[in-house]
Amino acid sequence: MTSAVMDAHHSEAHHEPAKGIKRWLYATNHKDIGTMYLVLSLVMFLTGGVMALIIRSELFQPGLQFIAPNVFNQMTTMHALVMVFGAVMPAFVGLANWMIPLMIGAPDMALPRMNNWSFWILPFAFLMLVSTFFMPGGAPASGWTMYPPLVLQTGDAFPFLIFSVHLLGISSIMGAINIIVTIVNMRAPDMSLLKMPMFVWTWLITAYLLLAVMPVLAGAVTMLLTDQFFGTSFFLAAGGGDPVMYQHIFWFFGHPEVYILILPAFGVVSEIIPTFARKPLFGHDSMVYAASSIAFLSFIVWAHHMFTVGMPLTGQLFFMFSTMLIAVPTGVKIFNWVATMWRGAMTFETPMLFSLAILFLFTIGGFSGLMLAIVPADIQYHDSYFVVAHFHYVLVPGSVFAIMAAVYYWLPKWTGHMYNEKLGKVHFWLSTVFINVTFFPMHFLGLAGMPRRIPDYSTQFTDFNAIASVGAVGYGLSQLLFVYVVVQCVRGKGEKASSEVWDNPKGLEWTVPSPAPYHTFEVPPKISSSSTFS
Amino acid sequence: MRLPTRPQGEFSMLRKVYLSVLGLLGASRANADWALNMPRGVTRLSAETYDLHMQIFYWCCAIALVVFGVMIYSLIRHRKSVGAKPATFSHSMKAEVIWTTIPIIILLILAVPSARTVIELEDSRKPDMTVVITAYQWRWHYRYTGQDVEFYSSLARTSGDARRLDSGIDPFTVDNYLLDVDNPLVVPVGSKVRLLLTANDVVHSWWVPELAIKKDAIPGFMNETWFKAETVGTYRGQCAELCGMDHGYMPIVVNVVEPQAYAAWLASKQPAATQSAATN
Amino acid sequence: MTKGEQPTMDPSDSKKPEPIDRTLAGRLVLLAIAMFGFGFLLVPIYDVFCEITGLGGKTNDVAFTVEESVEQDRTVQLGFVTTVNGYAPWEFSAEVEEMAIHPGGIYEATFIATNLTDEFKTAQAVPSVAPSQAAKYFKKLECFCFTTQEFMPGETKEMPVRFIVESDLPDYIDTITLSYTFFDTARQTDTVAAAGLNTH
Numbered sequence A: 001m002t003s004a005v006m007d008a009h010h011s012e013a014h015h016e017p018a019k020g021i022k023r024w025l026y027a028t029n030h031k032d033i034g035t036m037y038l039v040l041s042l043v044m045f046l047t048g049g050v051m052a053l054i055i056r057s058e059l060f061q062p063g064l065q066f067i068a069p070n071v072f073n074q075m076t077t078m079h080a081l082v083m084v085f086g087a088v089m090p091a092f093v094g095l096a097n098w099m100i101p102l103m104i105g106a107p108d109m110a111l112p113r114m115n116n117w118s119f120w121i122l123p124f125a126f127l128m129l130v131s132t133f134f135m136p137g138g139a140p141a142s143g144w145t146m147y148p149p150l151v152l153q154t155g156d157a158f159p160f161l162i163f164s165v166h167l168l169g170i171s172s173i174m175g176a177i178n179i180i181v182t183i184v185n186m187r188a189p190d191m192s193l194l195k196m197p198m199f200v201w202t203w204l205i206t207a208y209l210l211l212a213v214m215p216v217l218a219g220a221v222t223m224l225l226t227d228q229f230f231g232t233s234f235f236l237a238a239g240g241g242d243p244v245m246y247q248h249i250f251w252f253f254g255h256p257e258v259y260i261l262i263l264p265a266f267g268v269v270s271e272i273i274p275t276f277a278r279k280p281l282f283g284h285d286s287m288v289y290a291a292s293s294i295a296f297l298s299f300i301v302w303a304h305h306m307f308t309v310g311m312p313l314t315g316q317l318f319f320m321f322s323t324m325l326i327a328v329p330t331g332v333k334i335f336n337w338v339a340t341m342w343r344g345a346m347t348f349e350t351p352m353l354f355s356l357a358i359l360f361l362f363t364i365g366g367f368s369g370l371m372l373a374i375v376p377a378d379i380q381y382h383d384s385y386f387v388v389a390h391f392h393y394v395l396v397p398g399s400v401f402a403i404m405a406a407v408y409y410w411l412p413k414w415t416g417h418m419y420n421e422k423l424g425k426v427h428f429w430l431s432t433v434f435i436n437v438t439f440f441p442m443h444f445l446g447l448a449g450m451p452r453r454i455p456d457y458s459t460q461f462t463d464f465n466a467i468a469s470v471g472a473v474g475y476g477l478s479q480l481l482f483v484y485v486v487v488q489c490v491r492g493k494g495e496k497a498s499s500e501v502w503d504n505p506k507g508l509e510w511t512v513p514s515p516a517p518y519h520t521f522e523v524p525p526k527i528s529s530s531s532t533f534s
Numbered sequence B: 001m002r003l004p005t006r007p008q009g010e011f012s013m014l015r016k017v018y019l020s021v022l023g024l025l026g027a028s029r030a031n032a033d034w035a036l037n038m039p040r041g042v043t044r045l046s047a048e049t050y051d052l053h054m055q056i057f058y059w060c061c062a063i064a065l066v067v068f069g070v071m072i073y074s075l076i077r078h079r080k081s082v083g084a085k086p087a088t089f090s091h092s093m094k095a096e097v098i099w100t101t102i103p104i105i106i107l108l109i110l111a112v113p114s115a116r117t118v119i120e121l122e123d124s125r126k127p128d129m130t131v132v133i134t135a136y137q138w139r140w141h142y143r144y145t146g147q148d149v150e151f152y153s154s155l156a157r158t159s160g161d162a163r164r165l166d167s168g169i170d171p172f173t174v175d176n177y178l179l180d181v182d183n184p185l186v187v188p189v190g191s192k193v194r195l196l197l198t199a200n201d202v203v204h205s206w207w208v209p210e211l212a213i214k215k216d217a218i219p220g221f222m223n224e225t226w227f228k229a230e231t232v233g234t235y236r237g238q239c240a241e242l243c244g245m246d247h248g249y250m251p252i253v254v255n256v257v258e259p260q261a262y263a264a265w266l267a268s269k270q271p272a273a274t275q276s277a278a279t280n
Numbered sequence C: 001m002t003k004g005e006q007p008t009m010d011p012s013d014s015k016k017p018e019p020i021d022r023t024l025a026g027r028l029v030l031l032a033i034a035m036f037g038f039g040f041l042l043v044p045i046y047d048v049f050c051e052i053t054g055l056g057g058k059t060n061d062v063a064f065t066v067e068e069s070v071e072q073d074r075t076v077q078l079g080f081v082t083t084v085n086g087y088a089p090w091e092f093s094a095e096v097e098e099m100a101i102h103p104g105g106i107y108e109a110t111f112i113a114t115n116l117t118d119e120f121k122t123a124q125a126v127p128s129v130a131p132s133q134a135a136k137y138f139k140k141l142e143c144f145c146f147t148t149q150e151f152m153p154g155e156t157k158e159m160p161v162r163f164i165v166e167s168d169l170p171d172y173i174d175t176i177t178l179s180y181t182f183f184d185t186a187r188q189t190d191t192v193a194a195a196g197l198n199t200h
């Protein structure tokens, strides 16, 4: 394999990046594509954030102030679609593109042209999705879960919604194939599977999850399409179909999707904590097994999203128990991180701060997840703000914080300059305070009986909603600071970064200069015992 | 999107900010409470649900205390700035076994009472009465089987007027804003009420927190659930499944009344023909 | 992900290490296609699953033949509920609202529907049984729901259903409801569309 890699590289080796727009349009370099993914993700994050702020402004006080109820529903639907498929997933794919070749000592991704495709599909998919706001009937307003029959009431946007979901799926599948092939075939010669860094491991598992469930989502939305336009009745009771079946198929995709959004975050945390604790990751192998069992369990818990649809008793019990079981491997991961910190010599640079916040706040999301597993209690929590609080606690201080931690951690490697540590820390503290101000009160709202996805509410929910809205505005504005810090770093305003960047970090990515040259590891590296922790 | 132009809107927004600040300082207000927790409810199962909720919550607190405690201790003691030297250990079979086993034991402790309550929830035997609930975009329809009583239940007029964009009506002046209906569901206290739920158009969900009932209403399908309210009172809830534009405007009001009052109410709702047939 | 849209590996691409890549990538593409198919396979799987567990309260949709073996000492309350979906123009009701039955016995019930328009109309009745655990014991020998029903303008039809509740119905079920929802077959989807997209 080694010689194959080298041969393959003779023809294109050492050529410099093309100039101007062509460099990006025809990009096949994993670093360029990674950068494009990350930029797109940031744009989508801000877009989805604006929608969130519109939602929170409307909910600041009872009564309708700004938008009509149907526009509100479009906002919640698009916020979710944009954040899940536009912000979080592309960000992790971008990180994978940048870092996986650097971490396993590969010269590039295995399938660079497919890589170009899988990226360039995305901007068009999102343009199409966002353009639905201007169509008769407006943007999709049936929630990102797209439950029939409601989703079939979507106006002209409907086929565009389905088609953009198809495109997003194709992009994800191509990305996943690329990542798997890269990891399996292009590791440096001495890097056995169990020696792989955790970020690579979690991405390998994530890629298999993507490959397994994105096509199922594509199937489900295709059935919606044919139900709407071609007279089938997959989900229409009148023709012998069943709307609940859609929910089963959707969540068969949807629950693994949750882990697609969080496993790479686990990987990031597993990279960062050892570096700043100056101590090897505790229980590397058990982390791999934990991530794999989480992935496996994610296929048999889907109906815990549907405890109120009317399921046989045995079904309810099965899905309750299997869901509770997920707490075990998730706990193992948390405990292993704590053990990694234990008796280390910690310093608290921005990436470490974000990782520590993940440990605390993701765990809170995990606790509410465990509570949601209990069927009788779930009947009360379901579709209330308690659920909104829960999944924002796992997605924002879980996935989004991990993405930001990763950006701060690897930004000096990408740009060759340190970011402004002081501003980074300010960004961290603002984000962490405001995220709690935003989402913690939602637990109370849900328990007190406020349903989710409503544009207006009864007056007893006023105070916590007002607090949440203030927090959301604060969190949103704080992210502008993040943009500023990143832009300044990219523009080379910080001090020069060494190739190691941090205090003796482990991993192959720290053996190449900062900024990482356009082509790296054209000759596979030798792995010395000092460059990995295991 | 545009800013409200009416002076009232601005006034109420300012007032809201002011009151929120007051609230943060610990002041309490009459029409906005600081409910932090799930209601204990008025049925035996709602109380059981509440207890389960609290039990798992306390377990989470206990686990959080231990895990966060260890983390905080480590964050204080094992930092470079206090001269900590990093250890090099990276495995411990013993530790892994311990922190895999303990959660499993806790889960088993939680699973048993949860399963028991689920089984009780499913036990719809021997109902005293049955109400068929049909969900519409965006109102509820109730039909008392065998009683010839049926009616729609929609958002109360007062809320309906105030909820419009630029209505000029301050929601704080409306009683039970968005949680009031024209025709409430009336049931006798202490009776086992079986609910059959279906929908006319899209999926809805019937939720009354005090009854600890939430069940989806699905077009073409008949779902079943039940409750037995132990306390007289008025209990309010909302549609819980996104059902389109006015999803936020289809509240549920259940009046639990003494049996005599229920009989009188029922008689007043029945058409004259049924009434005379019943008395004969 | 439709099959045609799957990316193909460009043979002229010189950047990749051959040929290990290609077999693995090919297999992964096949896996994705297979999973797309699996999404559709879930439809029949779901139906079988419903049949076994009674999930969704679904009952048999073709006539069933069975021997009668009445359990005289056990009585189950059977209620009938009728719904017309999407404000379709029918009046639809059961002749009796409730009957007491013995498991194992064959019974007949009649439903009455009137076409409220002066047009020719067809309807599909969709049955559902609550509690759903009872569905698999509820067997229809003859039902107006097996086929679509045609209505002349203003026509009123009496429609029978013959059924048996099998005697192995679990003890914990003492009340069953058979519900029929009438759907106008001419407008499966646009009923809801019309109801849903109005504006203020």
Ligand SMILES: [Cu+2]
Pocket (backbone or CB within 6 Å): B135, B138, B203, B204, B205, B239, B240, B241, B242, B243, B247, B250
């Ligand atoms: Cu509704």
